[in-house]
Amino acid sequence: MEESLLQILSRYISPRAAENLVRRAVAQHPPATPADWVRLLEGVLWPELRNLLPFREMPPELKAWARELKSLAASRALEEVAEEEEEEAGDLLQEAVDLEDPSARQALARRLARLEGVVGVVVAGRSGKEELFAGEAVSLDLAHLLLGRQGYGAFYAVMENTVVVLRALGQGHVGLLARKESNIGRLLHGLRRLAPSAEVNG
Numbered sequence: 001m002e003e004s005l006l007q008i009l010s011r012y013i014s015p016r017a018a019e020n021l022v023r024r025a026v027a028q029h030p031p032a033t034p035a036d037w038v039r040l041l042e043g044v045l046w047p048e049l050r051n052l053l054p055f056r057e058m059p060p061e062l063k064a065w066a067r068e069l070k071s072l073a074a075s076r077a078l079e080e081v082a083e084e085e086e087e088e089a090g091d092l093l094q095e096a097v098d099l100e101d102p103s104a105r106q107a108l109a110r111r112l113a114r115l116e117g118v119v120g121v122v123v124a125g126r127s128g129k130e131e132l133f134a135g136e137a138v139s140l141d142l143a144h145l146l147l148g149r150q151g152y153g154a155f156y157a158v159m160e161n162t163v164v165v166l167r168a169l170g171q172g173h174v175g176l177l178a179r180k181e182s183n184i185g186r187l188l189h190g191l192r193r194l195a196p197s198a199e200v201n202g
Contacts, residue, residue, distance in 0.1 A: 001031075006018050006022055008065055009049075011061065012049075012053055012059065013053070021048060025044045025048075026040070028044070035070075037069050041065070094193060095195065096197040097174075098196075099123065099126075099169060099170065099171075099172040102130075105128070105129065106130050108123050109123045109132050112190070116182065116186070117178040118177070118178045119133065119134040119179060120134065120135075120137070121174075121175070122173075122175040123172075124174070124175075125171070129172075133177070153192075154167045154168075154188055156187070156188060163179070163182055164176070165188060165191060169196050174194060
């Protein structure tokens with residue numbers, strides 16, 4: 001985050017001045033979260049930058065950077081809520097799914113497609129997959145393969161107009177494509193309830 005902020009600031013002031021300004025602000029108000037970085041920019045850096053730059057308002061690049069961090073902060077907050085709800089509910093909410101059964105894949109895809117804000121669903125096992133999209137289909141396989149190398153269990157990414165939510169299930173995965181304003185916490189919570197039937201049934 002610090003590096004991206006420095007790159008933006010270097011478009012308006014010298015790289016050395018940008019580095020000195022950011023490092024001084026970070027030393028006084030160490031940011032630990034995306035929300036902390038937004039507060040640092042808006043409450044500490046921008047007041048100083050206004051004295052250096054001929055702008056009455058924050059430049060577009062800085063505004064965009066702050067918006068991205070605010071979106072990330074909101075998404076993380078929703079994810080934390082979903083994790084807390086899941087921990088409180090315990091194993092009672094766990095739902096067994098068989099991704100190798102075509103009829104089970106179809107039923108799960110249809111049910112997930114009814115979740116609020118969802119515009120696309122992929123339910124994939126080793127032997128096949130079921131896809132349902134309200135519009136043009138979007139491949140989530142590459143994202144699953146890349147993230148699988150990192151050992152993820154559940155993952156989401158906020159894009160320009162949509163949100164992608166993925167859940168690894170044994171040798172398969174379930175993916176959702178949803179509108180950007182969707183409740184990411186609820187979508188994550190819904191996917192985290194799922195578990196391979198082999199694991200649930202022992």
